[in-house]
Amino acid sequence: MIASDLFDRVTETVAEFLGADLSRQTVFLTTNTTSALDLASYAMSDREGVVLTTVLEHHSNDLPHRRRGETAMVGMTEDGALDMEDLKAKLDAQPVKLVAVTAASNVTGWMPPIHEIARLAHAKGAKILVDGAQILAHHHVNLRPVDDPGHIDFFAAAGHKAYAPFGSAFLVAPQGFMDGLEPYLPGGGTVLAVTEDEVVWTHGADRHLGGTPNIPGAIAMAKALDFLRDVGLDAIRHHEIELTRIALNELRAMDGVEVYGPADPDARLGVVSFNIDGVHHDLAAAILNNEAAIATRNGCFCAHPYLHRLLRMGDVTELVATLKSGKDAELPGAVRVSIGIFNTPEEVEYLLRWVRRIRDRQWAGHYDLDKRDYCKPVFFEFQGVRGQSGSSGKETSRV
Numbered sequence: 001m002i003a004s005d006l007f008d009r010v011t012e013t014v015a016e017f018l019g020a021d022l023s024r025q026t027v028f029l030t031t032n033t034t035s036a037l038d039l040a041s042y043a044m045s046d047r048e049g050v051v052l053t054t055v056l057e058h059h060s061n062d063l064p065h066r067r068r069g070e071t072a073m074v075g076m077t078e079d080g081a082l083d084m085e086d087l088k089a090k091l092d093a094q095p096v097k098l099v100a101v102t103a104a105s106n107v108t109g110w111m112p113p114i115h116e117i118a119r120l121a122h123a124k125g126a127k128i129l130v131d132g133a134q135i136l137a138h139h140h141v142n143l144r145p146v147d148d149p150g151h152i153d154f155f156a157a158a159g160h161k162a163y164a165p166f167g168s169a170f171l172v173a174p175q176g177f178m179d180g181l182e183p184y185l186p187g188g189g190t191v192l193a194v195t196e197d198e199v200v201w202t203h204g205a206d207r208h209l210g211g212t213p214n215i216p217g218a219i220a221m222a223k224a225l226d227f228l229r230d231v232g233l234d235a236i237r238h239h240e241i242e243l244t245r246i247a248l249n250e251l252r253a254m255d256g257v258e259v260y261g262p263a264d265p266d267a268r269l270g271v272v273s274f275n276i277d278g279v280h281h282d283l284a285a286a287i288l289n290n291e292a293a294i295a296t297r298n299g300c301f302c303a304h305p306y307l308h309r310l311l312r313m314g315d316v317t318e319l320v321a322t323l324k325s326g327k328d329a330e331l332p333g334a335v336r337v338s339i340g341i342f343n344t345p346e347e348v349e350y351l352l353r354w355v356r357r358i359r360d361r362q363w364a365g366h367y368d369l370d371k372r373d374y375c376k377p378v379f380f381e382f383q384g385v386r387g388q389s390g391s392s393g394k395e396t397s398r399v
């Protein structure tokens with residue numbers, strides 16, 4: 001009973017955190033942002049019209065729509081921001097039922113003006129779905145009252161990008177609208193009554209997601225949101241933007257380093273993606289991890305179309321054809337550092353020192369450059385301690 005009571009209060013915590021109104025909106029608890037976005041995509045699937053996505057989207061806010069019907073993709077400006085003129089043109093050019101847009105890119109941290117986009121979408125009779133995975137723990141979000149033209153209809157995010165354990169997420173969605181749909185995943189918990197030939201579906205948060213929920217995960221997510229609220233989103237933003245400003249400006253000014261996305265730190269969250277000239281992103285990330293104990297992510301960050309454009313790759317037909325044929329190919333990408341509330345200015349300086357060292361080819365480990373798996377150095381040194389990992393027995397090179 002205690003667990004059930006805590007669980008039942010999770011939706012209230014989420015609603016309060018985002019300024020949602022539980023008399024008109026429902027919070028659905030899911031396992032990750034992807035499943036929350038897919039639920040929204042499902043909810044809109046019977047409507048007429050196109051889903052407008054953007055080139056900034058994580059695949060999770062693109063592929064669910066592609067599999068259900070026609071989509072069109074809004075492009076970016078030269079520096080990697082959303083092209084608002086293209087958005088307006090595409091809204092004018094066709095009947096649009098949904099605009100699916102991220103609140104912040106997980107590649108560049110750039111924040112599209114979601115309320116302005118909501119106004120434009122609503123003026124055309126479309127709804128807006130906002131992917132809040134990246135923004136949730138880093139910037140204040142208010143969904144606004146449902147009769148405000150700039151309000152957000154659907155908002156998805158996950159606890160695991162907000163300091164909670166993995167496996168708990170949510171979708172905020174319009175209540176009456178969701179209650180009018182057939183359940184997304186019918187099963188235990190989604191009904192009021194079942195006879196041998198009839199079903200009476202329940203309403204609200206239980207209608208669409210059958211099965212046992214992740215009870216401890218959801219409670220932990222609510223705890224994480226309480227924690228963020230207690231620290232204060234404004235304080236968090238203030239701290240993170242100061243560190244981002246240093247990281248972004250210094251990396252941008254560094255010879256031999258290319259940083260992606262708009263230059264203005266105030267338009268971004270603390271996400272900085274970059275490449276070091278002549279050093280594969282796998283290798284740079286492995287050195288940062290193994291030798292500097294700096295955890296980064298590298299690759300395309302589940303946002304391939306955006307990366308292709310940011311890296312100015314042009315036509316990628318050949319790469320796609322190679323992969324389709326089952327052959328191996330050199331995959332593009334970048335290294336991403338993410339700044340959080342626990343980071344300090346000293347850590348940013350330390351990161352910058354290490355990026356310079358890598359640029360100047362001053363790392364200690366020996367990495368097998370023939371195998372793609374750079375992440376396992378044959379040996380490496382960290383703070384004077386020599387480490388060793390499973391040797392491939394192959395010739396290794398140091399570049």
Ligand SMILES: Cc1ncc(COP(=O)(O)O)c(C=O)c1O
Pocket residue numbers: 031032033034035058060061102104105106131133134157158161169
């Ligand atoms: C912007 C964005 N959207 C969606 C996702 C997918 O989230 P999840 O792993 O919770 O499905 C991520 C994951 O990192 C993300 O950064």
